[in-house]
Amino acid sequence: MAAMKPRTGDGPLEVTKETRGGIVMRIPLEGGGRLVVEISAGEASALAEELKGVV
Numbered sequence: 001m002a003a004m005k006p007r008t009g010d011g012p013l014e015v016t017k018e019t020r021g022g023i024v025m026r027i028p029l030e031g032g033g034r035l036v037v038e039i040s041a042g043e044a045s046a047l048a049e050e051l052k053g054v055v
Helices: 041-054
Strands: 014-017 023-028 034-039
Touching: 023 041, 034 041
Parallel strands: none
Antiparallel strands: 014 023, 023 034
């Protein structure tokens, strides 16, 4: 069984590059917790272009 970790506040948006070559985004959610998404470099580039289009 996985260890239960206490939820710590929202915290900042975090993006890190993993040793396996993936990119991990940790996005704080309203109400606590985080959405954790692992994407490839190509997916990150596509996401960046889409975000630039709306910001």
